[in-house]
Amino acid sequence: MHNRLANLLGAASLAVTDLAVGGATRAAGVSASGAGALVVLAHAPGLGVTELGRRVGLTQSAAARMLDGLEAAGLARRAPGPGRGVQVRLTPAGEEAVDAVLTARGAPLATALAALxxxxxxxxxxxxxxxxxxxxxxxxxxxxxxxxxxxxxxxxxxxxxxxxxxxxxxxxxxxxxxx
Structure with missing residues (x-):
């Protein structure tokens, strides 16, 4: 048995996700996981690659590849951490990209809410x-x-x-x- 309310929630969730994530990824020129990683790093600078990947839903190896792309774009950098660990931090361009991501994510959400x-x-x-x-x-x-x-x-x-x-x-x- 299908529930109409659940179906409506699913359709609205998908539409809002498409709008918000699409704007965020275009704003920074990165993937959805890359946009998430930028925002995560803005709130938790110095995370390791594995933990960063976990927070954005990637395996350690996929997170390392995503981070390679962020580094190539000049948005993040790896630095030595405690012991043999590696810490990830935003560059100044990465910090600017976070602002662009959040603005681009928020704009279509505000537009959607304007209907209410x-x-x-x-x-x-x-x-x-x-x-x-x-x-x-x-x-x-x-x-x-x-x-x-x-x-x-x-x-x-x-x-x-x-x-x-x-x-x-x-x-x-x-x-x-x-x-």
């Missing part, structure tokens, strides 16, 4: 917060879920529902581990 009046947008925000909290229970990783998020606008005067779900889950794990 203020009250509808407020209700949708509350519902999306609830939906994201439930999705966190399935995915279990805020860093993965928020890899293309404009974190400043998400937390300006509000609490990020994904971050809150992660804090709640961590608190529950601590409580469960305490005898």
């Amino acid at each position: 009046d203020a009250d509808e947008r407020d209700r949708l925000a509350a519902l999306l917060g609830k939906l994201l909290t439930g999705l966190y229970a399935e995915i279990g990783d805020a860093e993965v879920m928020c890899r293309l998020c404009d974190r400043e606008c998400c937390t300006d005067g509000a609490v990020c529902p994904v971050g809150q779900a992660e804090r709640d889950a961590a608190g529950g794990e601590k409580a469960a581990a305490t005898p």
Whole structure:
């Protein structure tokens, strides 16, 4: 049995993803994982290649190839890390690309939301917060879920529902581990 609401959500999710990711990738001239990597590195400079890949959904070898492309484009660089590790950091051009990615990602989302009046947008925000909290229970990783998020606008005067779900889950794990 097919559920109309689920189907509508799927179609809207795909359309919004196509618009947002398409704008982000064009803005930086990189792949979707490359755009995600730039945003991730803006919030977590110095990650290793393996962790960066995990956050954008790539294996270590695929992440290394993606990073080769970011380095060739002058957007990121590898540097020695602790021990034998390697840290990845944005270059100044990479930092500019992050701004372009977030702007290009946000513009079609704002256009899509313009179809709703203020009250509808407020209700949708509350519902999306609830939906994201439930999705966190399935995915279990805020860093993965928020890899293309404009974190400043998400937390300006509000609490990020994904971050809150992660804090709640961590608190529950601590409580469960305490005898």
